[in-house]
Amino acid sequence: MLWLTDYTRDGVKVSAKIEEKIIDPDEMPYEPIETIPTIEEMQTQTLLNKEVLLAMKEIGM
Known part of the structure; x- marks a missing residue:
């Protein structure tokens, strides 16, 4: 106390x-x-997200 x-x-x-x-x-x-992601990590994640969206569009999802 x-x-x-x-x-x-x-x-x-x-x-x-x-x-x-x-x-x-x-x-x-x-x-x-x-931890806060680096610019390179954020850019890589953005690129991967775009590639997934394009692949989904190509297969008609």
């Missing part, structure tokens, strides 16, 4: 009690970091 003490502009003492939970790093939830 942590006591936080501060003062207002009038000099009045203001206190607050703060509870802090210490988390073990092994217990922290894991969230994978999503």
Whole structure:
């Protein structure tokens, strides 16, 4: 438990009690970091998408 003490502009003492939970790093939830694709990766994906659409058009889908 942590006591936080501060003062207002009038000099009045203001206190607050703060509870802090210490988390073990092994217990922290894991969230994978999503990487931002490079320009080349985005261009490659766009080209593949266009090729798939053209192939679908050619076979009548």
